[in-house]
Amino acid sequence: MRVAIAEDSLLLREGLTRILGDAGLDVVASYDNADDLLRFVRSFPPEVAILDIRLPPTHNDEGMRAALRIREQHPGVGVLVLSQYLELGLAMQLLSESAEGVGYLLKDRISDVEDFTGAVRRVAGGGSAVDPKIVSTLLKRRRNDDPLAVLTPRERQVLELMATGASNQGIADELVITLRAAEKYVSGIFTKLGIPSTRSESRRVLAVLLFLRA
Amino acid sequence: MTVVARMSSAVGPARGPGPWALWATVVTGFGTLVASITLAMAGDELVRPGLQALLFNWITVPYLISGTLAWWRRPASRLGPLMITTGFVMALTALQWSTVPALFAIGHLLDLAPAAMFVHVFLAYPTGRVEGRLRRVVVVSAYATAVVLQLAKILLGLDPDSPFAVAAQPAIASRIEQVELITMSALLLTAAVLLLVRRPAGGRARRRPVALLVDTFGLALVMLAVLYIAGLRGWQHVETVRHVAFAALGLAPVAFLLGLLNARLARTDVGALLVELREHPTSDLREPLARALHDPSLTLAYWLPQYGSWADGEGHPVALPGSGEGRATRVIQRDHEPLVALEFDRSLEDEHELLDAIAAVAGIALENSRLQAELRARLHELQGSRARIVEAGQTERKRLERNLHDGAQQRLVALALELGLIASKPADDAETKARLVRAKREVTASLDELRDVARGIHPAVLTGHGLVVALESLAAQAALPVELEVAVGGRLPEHIEVAAYYVVSESLTNIGKHAHASSAVVRVVRSADQVVVEVVDDGIGGADTEHGSGLRGLADRVEAIGGRLRIWSPAGGGTRLEAEIPCE
Numbered sequence: 001m002r003v004a005i006a007e008d009s010l011l012l013r014e015g016l017t018r019i020l021g022d023a024g025l026d027v028v029a030s031y032d033n034a035d036d037l038l039r040f041v042r043s044f045p046p047e048v049a050i051l052d053i054r055l056p057p058t059h060n061d062e063g064m065r066a067a068l069r070i071r072e073q074h075p076g077v078g079v080l081v082l083s084q085y086l087e088l089g090l091a092m093q094l095l096s097e098s099a100e101g102v103g104y105l106l107k108d109r110i111s112d113v114e115d116f117t118g119a120v121r122r123v124a125g126g127g128s129a130v131d132p133k134i135v136s137t138l139l140k141r142r143r144n145d146d147p148l149a150v151l152t153p154r155e156r157q158v159l160e161l162m163a164t165g166a167s168n169q170g171i172a173d174e175l176v177i178t179l180r181a182a183e184k185y186v187s188g189i190f191t192k193l194g195i196p197s198t199r200s201e202s203r204r205v206l207a208v209l210l211f212l213r214a
Numbered sequence: 215m216t217v218v219a220r221m222s223s224a225v226g227p228a229r230g231p232g233p234w235a236l237w238a239t240v241v242t243g244f245g246t247l248v249a250s251i252t253l254a255m256a257g258d259e260l261v262r263p264g265l266q267a268l269l270f271n272w273i274t275v276p277y278l279i280s281g282t283l284a285w286w287r288r289p290a291s292r293l294g295p296l297m298i299t300t301g302f303v304m305a306l307t308a309l310q311w312s313t314v315p316a317l318f319a320i321g322h323l324l325d326l327a328p329a330a331m332f333v334h335v336f337l338a339y340p341t342g343r344v345e346g347r348l349r350r351v352v353v354v355s356a357y358a359t360a361v362v363l364q365l366a367k368i369l370l371g372l373d374p375d376s377p378f379a380v381a382a383q384p385a386i387a388s389r390i391e392q393v394e395l396i397t398m399s400a401l402l403l404t405a406a407v408l409l410l411v412r413r414p415a416g417g418r419a420r421r422r423p424v425a426l427l428v429d430t431f432g433l434a435l436v437m438l439a440v441l442y443i444a445g446l447r448g449w450q451h452v453e454t455v456r457h458v459a460f461a462a463l464g465l466a467p468v469a470f471l472l473g474l475l476n477a478r479l480a481r482t483d484v485g486a487l488l489v490e491l492r493e494h495p496t497s498d499l500r501e502p503l504a505r506a507l508h509d510p511s512l513t514l515a516y517w518l519p520q521y522g523s524w525a526d527g528e529g530h531p532v533a534l535p536g537s538g539e540g541r542a543t544r545v546i547q548r549d550h551e552p553l554v555a556l557e558f559d560r561s562l563e564d565e566h567e568l569l570d571a572i573a574a575v576a577g578i579a580l581e582n583s584r585l586q587a588e589l590r591a592r593l594h595e596l597q598g599s600r601a602r603i604v605e606a607g608q609t610e611r612k613r614l615e616r617n618l619h620d621g622a623q624q625r626l627v628a629l630a631l632e633l634g635l636i637a638s639k640p641a642d643d644a645e646t647k648a649r650l651v652r653a654k655r656e657v658t659a660s661l662d663e664l665r666d667v668a669r670g671i672h673p674a675v676l677t678g679h680g681l682v683v684a685l686e687s688l689a690a691q692a693a694l695p696v697e698l699e700v701a702v703g704g705r706l707p708e709h710i711e712v713a714a715y716y717v718v719s720e721s722l723t724n725i726g727k728h729a730h731a732s733s734a735v736v737r738v739v740r741s742a743d744q745v746v747v748e749v750v751d752d753g754i755g756g757a758d759t760e761h762g763s764g765l766r767g768l769a770d771r772v773e774a775i776g777g778r779l780r781i782w783s784p785a786g787g788g789t790r791l792e793a794e795i796p797c798e
Contacts, residue, residue: 009620011628019635053678054619060678084623085665087675088690089683107627108658111634137687142695144733213690 001124002046005030006037006063007082008055016050016110023117032056034066041070041077048078048101048124053090064090071102078123082107091134092213099165099205103129119165128165128205135163138212147211150192158185163208167201231285231294239298243278246305247271253311263311269460270308276467277301283471290566292342293335297467300331319368319378326364329398329438330356332463333405336431339470349408356401363394395442402439406432430469434462483508484571491579498527499576499583506572509558516587517545517552524555527583529590546573546580554580597776601709604774608672608712615672623664630657673715680704681711681738688719693726694751695733702740709775710795714738714747717779717793720768721749729753729789740797744777747793757783768793 003025007013010032017027029040034055041049049070053063067079071094080103081094091104103123109131110116119129139148139160148156154175161171172182186204190197195211198204231239254267278301285294307328309321333356337349344350371379372387409432437459444452487506496502504512515524515532524534534543534555542560546553562569573580633654641647668674676684682700689696705711718736725731731753738747759765759781769779777795 009624009628012624012631015628015631015635019631022635054674059616064679084619084627085669085675087679087683087687089686090675090679092686093683107623108630108661110627111630111654111658113634113638137690141690142693144695 001025001048001121002028002044003120003124004028004037004040004046004049005051006032006034006055006066007050007052008032008059009052012052012107012110019110019113020117020120023113023120025117025120034062038066038069041074045074045077048080048120050080050082050120052107053081053083064093067094071097075101077101078126079103080105080120080123080129082110086131086133086137088134088137088213091130092209095128095130095206095209098203099128099130099209100200100202101126101128103165104134105129105131106133118170122165122167126202127167128202130164130205130209132160132164135160135209135212138163138209141212147193151189155185155189155192158182159189159208162186162189163205163212165202165205231289236282236286239278239282243275243282243301246278246302246308247275250274250305250308250311253308256311256313265457269457269464270304272464273460274301274305276464276471277304280467280470288566293338294342296331296335296338296342297470300328300335303331304328315375315377319376322373322376323364323368323378326360326394326398327357329402329442330360332434332438332466333401336409336435336466337405339427339431349405352401352405352408356398356405359394359397359401363390363397367391367394392446395446399439399442402435402442406435406439409435427466427469427473430462430466434459434466437462484568484575487572488575491576495579495582499579500527503556503572503576507558507562507568509562511559513557514583515555515557516584517554518584518588518591519551520588521591525587525591527587527590529587529592529594531591544569548577548581553584597774600774601776604771605709608709611672612677615668615674618664618668618671619674623661623668626657626661626664630654630661633657676711676715677708681706681714684711684715685718685736685738688715688722689736692722692734694731696722697733697735699735699737699739702738702745706740706745706797710745710797713771713775713777713795714745714793716771717747717768717791718749720764721791724757724764725749725751725753725789728757729755731788743796743798745795745797747795749791750788752788754785755783755787755789756785757781757789759783 001024003020005013005016005027007016007030013030013032017030020027028044028046029037031037031040032055034051037049037051040046049067051063051067053067054060055062055066063081067081070077070079078101079094081090082105083090084107086104086106094102094104101123103119105116105119109119123129139156148159151159157175158171161174166174168182168186169179171177171186172179175182187197189195190204193211195204195207198207250270251267254263254270277297281294281297281299281301283294284291284297288294303324307321307324309317310325312318312321330353334344334353337353338344344353367387367390368376368378369380370383370387370390371381372384372391373379374382374384409428437455441452441455441459444455449455483506487502490502500512500514503514504510513526515526515534518525518529521531523531526532534557540560541557542562543555543557545555556569633650637647637650637654673684675687681702685698685700689698706714718738722734722736725734729751731751734749734751736747736749738745740746757765759769765779765781772779772793772795775795777793779791779793781789781791783789
């Protein structure tokens with residue numbers, strides 16, 4: 001599985017390369033800026049591109065713009081954006097069209113090596129990876145009439161995992177339940193919340209996020 | 215307090231004519247009047263002596279009267295003496311009607327001199343000085359033509375009986391006369407064109423008499439030129455042309471008198487100004503002064519000694535306009551220090567008395583206005599430095615956040631990653647592994663804390679992605695449901711985004727702490743010249759705007775960039791906070 005990286009901190013760039021290499025992923029290119037990454041993606045599209053959201057020269061929105069550009073011009077390339085801060089607005093911008101092959105994670109997540117490499121693989125395979133912090137922000141969001149009140153605590157857990165992009169198998173593994181049980185929870189939640197059901201795991205991420213944000 | 219008014223240009227105090235000089239002018243003028251009529255009636259030269267004498271004196275008398283008045287009222291201007299001289303020279307030409315050959319010869323010698331003097335007077339209006347190279351050339355040429363060519367033609371014996379004829383070359387003399395008349399006509403027409411080119415637009419009230427005056431001058435010059443051509447060509451109606459030309463020439467000093475009268479009328483406005491300033495003291499003196507001077511284009515510049523510069527009434531620095539095209543400047547001084555500079559239409563330049571009177575009347579008021587301008591200038595200076603302090607603080611915060619982001623935060627992430635890598639390796643020692651995981655968790659917790667600190671120092675998302683994105687996170691993380699409405703159409707200047715962000719952030723924090731509200735609405739709307747940030751809650755109201763340092767700090771922040779923060783917080787009626795931030 002081929003990975004390209006744009007990260008301006010040398011420490012992190014090397015750390016990422018090592019983690020991914022150890023996990024059996026092939027880091028084919030790593031740059032400290034967005035332009036070089038975009039050029040590389042154009043010539044040799046990898047399965048997934050990992051970008052820091054703040055990149056030179058201004059460290060303002062170069063990484064974000066490059067990510068949106070790859071999404072638009074190379075739909076087959078998964079895009080995983082890393083950031084020191086999480087912004088709900090940016091997550092929604094990144095996922096605005098679909099959650100297919102997109103990830104938005106806090107930089108700290110890299111240190112949970114297994115989870116992180118799992119997320120990279122998921123994004124490369126067309127799935128999604130939404131930082132749990134974004135999801136918990138949405139879940140904690142104050143509402144006057146909380147639509148989530150109808151869910152059981154267990155269902156809330158499942159919903160949270162679903163929103164981060166976990167597959168049914170991922171949910172089952174995390175909660176130590178059977179795949180069938182996980183599937184039952186998922187369809188139960190959709191029915192209770194009145195969200196149109198979908199079999200695609202990445203499409204349901206966006207559906208859940210939009211529901212939570214509304 | 216004494217207000218000393220002086221011209222900015224170095225013009226000494228001109229002394230007017232003494233009573234003897236005025237009386238001498240009047241007596242001599244009356245003498246010429248009688249003498250010219252006597253000459254006209256006694257001589258056999260003229261066809262209709264009565265009409266001729268009348269027309270003749272229609273010119274001389276007004277010049278003498280206007281000249282005397284001008285000399286009396288405007289001693290600084292040379293125009294008065296020049297007009298008196300013109301009147302007398304014109305009077306001397308009446309000697310041509312004499313039957314005494316010597317007197318006739320003198321009169322004849324001066325025949326064209328008045329034409330040159332008319333050119334001189336008209337081109338020298340209103341200051342008495344002929345300004346501009348071309349104008350000077352025209353005036354000097356006219357004198358040269360009137361004196362040199364006239365003398366040459368007489369010496370060469372155009373009139374063989376003349377006692378001055380030294381040669382008998384009437385053919386050459388006649389040729390010279392033709393050249394003389396054509397040249398003089400050309401010069402008269404050139405002068406007329408020069409006058410009309412500089413004719414002021416008639417739109418302004420103040421300028422209408424001047425335009426009328428210039429028209430009269432031009433008409434007189436053109437008619438005189440036509441008269442000479444007619445004489446040269448021997449036109450049938452030469453006498454009619456002469457009458458019209460003389461009538462026009464006599465009109466000019468009448469128009470001049472009207473101009474003087476107009477200035478005298480303006481002087482009565484000084485009294486009105488005095489009353490107005492006493493009854494309605496005002497900080498904006500421009501309007502009443504412009505009315506008193508009949509010059510809507512008047513501008514004032516105050517001298518601010520502390521800044522060593524000129525400023526308008528609002529305290530904004532201005533350059534003192536030089537006496538440019540059509541404009542004139544006058545500096546009013548007080549205790550040998552400039553106080554205020556008036557810049558006005560040039561036609562007012564010779565109205566010394568009017569300007570003096572106005573300066574005296576408005577003295578104290580002008581001094582007050584100057585102080586106000588100085589206060590405002592200081593206010594601008596303070597506002598500027600306040601904004602710069604906020605700006606500098608903001609820049610420093612941005613730099614700090616950036617240092618944290620690129621330094622400590624990256625290093626901690628790298629450290630966590632390293633720990634994570636080691637922990638993920640299969641290890642025999644379970645305790646070591648557990649400790650590694652704990653250490654990693656500690657680092658992650660530090661990162662969380664550091665993130666909050668850095669975000670408090672400067673919300674980087676604001677710089678990177680703008681207000682809409684930044685506010686979305688604020689609203690989502692607020693302690694109560696927030697309805698967010700942002701209509702700013704793209705990015706705003708950074709200092710405005712930062713201020714708006716802090717207004718919302720601080721307000722939502724306050725609401726969460728004190729308002730007991732069930733929901734809040736945040737609205738950020740950009741209009742043509744400002745951004746309005748509105749935060750409304752449905753809580754208990756009664757917000758303390760004085761003692762809560764948060765709100766005071768917010769007001770400081772908004773006011774520092776020229777904005778305004780207002781809070782409505784009736785007890786039990788919710789709180790509404792509105793910040794208006796100017797945005798061009």
